[in-house]
Every structure is written in structure tokens, then in C-alpha cells.
Amino acid sequence: MLLTILILDLIGTFIFALTGAIKGIDKKLDIFGITVLASVVGVGGGIFRDCCIGALPVAAFTNQYYLIICILTGIFCFIVNKYIKKIHIDKTIIYLDAIGLGVFTSLGSLKAISYGVPFIGILISGVFTAVGGGLIRDVLTNELPPTVLKTDLYATASLLGGIICYIMNCFGYSTNVIFIIVSLFVFVLRIFAIKFKLQLPRA
Numbered sequence: 428m429l430l431t432i433l434i435l436d437l438i439g440t441f442i443f444a445l446t447g448a449i450k451g452i453d454k455k456l457d458i459f460g461i462t463v464l465a466s467v468v469g470v471g472g473g474i475f476r477d478c479c480i481g482a483l484p485v486a487a488f489t490n491q492y493y494l495i496i497c498i499l500t501g502i503f504c505f506i507v508n509k510y511i512k513k514i515h516i517d518k519t520i521i522y523l524d525a526i527g528l529g530v531f532t533s534l535g536s537l538k539a540i541s542y543g544v545p546f547i548g549i550l551i552s553g554v555f556t557a558v559g560g561g562l563i564r565d566v567l568t569n570e571l572p573p574t575v576l577k578t579d580l581y582a583t584a585s586l587l588g589g590i591i592c593y594i595m596n597c598f599g600y601s602t603n604v605i606f607i608i609v610s611l612f613v614f615v616l617r618i619f620a621i622k623f624k625l626q627l628p629r630a
Contacts, residue, residue, distance in 0.1 A: 431602050432538050436473065437492060439530035443560040444469030444497040446523045448504035453516045454568050461508075462501030464567060469497035472559025476535050476552050480542045521621060524561055524574075529613035531557040532585040533606045536592035546593055553589035557613075558582050580620035583627060588613035 447468030451461035470487040477485035487493040504511060535556025539549040558575045565573035575581050588609045595605045619625070 431606075432534060432541065433486070433490070435530065435606060436486065436534050436538075437496060439527060439534055440469045440473065440493055441496050441500060442523055442527040442530060443472070444500040445504070446520050446527060447497075447560070447564050448501045449511060449516060449520055449523070450564055450568050451501070452504060452508045452511050453520075458502065458505045461505050462498055464564065465501035465504070466494060466497035467567070468560040468564040469500070470494065470560075471563040472531055472535070472556045472561075475559045476538065476556040479555060480539050480544050480548065480552055482538065482542060522618070525614050525617040525621075526610075527560065528557045528581070528585055528617055529588065529610035531560070532588040532613045533592060533609040536589045536609070537596075537602060537605065540593075540596050549593050550586060550589040553592065554582055554585045557585040557588075580616060580625055580627070584613045584616040584620065587616065 444465040448461050448465040450468075451464040456464065470493050473493070474485045474487050477483065477487075532553045536549050536553035538556075539552035544552060558581065561581075562573050562575050565571070565575075591612055592605055592609045595608065600608075
């Protein structure tokens with residue numbers, strides 16, 4: 428189970444690093460700024476998760492591939508930034524962010540389960556893993572208030588995904604099945620909420 432989580436975690440890291448790099452390009456950062464943003468967005472949520480569930484030292488510091496993936500993603504995006512500028516950056520980030528939200532919700536919840544964390548801890552782990560990178564990205568690029576605090580069913584989608592993950596694990600579903608179902612659920616719910624402007628009540 429841990430090997431599967433590691434592989435999927437690296438994939439999720441790449442996706443969030445990509446959103447950080449693209450955001451850096453949109454904000455006209457230099458190659459160092461883009462790479463740093465890709466790195467902190469890629470591993471930020473995972474570092475916070477590992478600290479919360481006691482998975483120490485954190486995976487990003489014990490496995491060099493996490494930061495290598497982030498750094499290479501940032502450098503690659505900088506090299507091809509002329510092509511990236513031609514795409515609809517905001518829409519691209521929204522879809523990549525939704526994918527990352529689903530992937531990291533699944534991974535955060537599954538890793539907490541593998542460490543024997545109880546129900547509430549599983550939900551917190553899933554949410555913090557999923558929204559941590561996006562929160563850091565928005566703060567560092569001065570997108571305030573951050574997306575997670577103002578947008579259509581962002582953290583809520585992650586929370587519901589964590590609940591589904593817990594229930595499926597209780598019924599004995601395999602890690603791969605849980606990952607696919609939860610990731611798809613969170614992604615679809617997030618995109619559905621954006622399309623139809625579904626939001627929680629506001630003050």
C-alpha cells in the first residue's frame with residue numbers, strides 16, 4: 428500500500444508543481460521564482476500532512492524525487508513559457524488544480540489510514556494535503572483571499588472525498604479502487620461547482 432501511495436503522491440506532486448509554475452509564469456516571475464513556487468506548491472501540502480500524522484521525517488525530505496520533480500517542472504515550464512502564455516492560463520490552472528485536489532485528497536486520506544489515524548484525522552489529512560499547495564500558491568502570488576477560502580466548493584469537495592475514502596476503506600475496497608473513485612468524485616464535484624457556481628452560504 429505504501430509503495431502505491433508513494434507513486435501516486437509523486438504524480439500529485441507533479442500536478443500541483445505544474446499549477447505553481449504556470450501561476451509563476453502568469454505573474455512574470457524569473458526562473459528562480461517559478462522553480463521555487465513550483466516546489467513549495469508541489470510539496471507544501473504533503474509536508475503539512477506528514478507532520479500532522481507523524482510520518483517523520485517528511486517524505487519530501489527523505490525522498491529526493493519529490494523536489495527533483497518540482498524543480499524540473501519549474502525549469503521546463505520556464506523554457507516553454509512562450510507557449511504556456513498562449514493558453515488560457517486561468518482555465519488551465521482551474522482544471523489542473525481540480526485534478527490535484529482529487530489526487531491529493533485521496534492520497535492524504537489513504538496515507539492517514541495507513542498510519543492508523545482515526546476518522547477526524549483522516550479527514551483533516553485529506554483536506555490539508557489537498558488544499559495546502561493551492562493555499563501556499565495563492566498567498567505567495569498575492570491572490571487574496573486564497574481560493575480555498577472564497578471559491579466554489581473547494582475544501583468542501585475535499586472533505587466529502589475524505590468521507591467517501593473512509594467509508595470505502597471500512598468496506599474493504601483496495602487502495603487503487605479508493606484512489607480512482609475518490610479522485611474522480613472530488614474532481615467532478617469541483618468542476619461541477621465551478622460550472623454552476625455552487626457555493627456555501629456566505630456572510
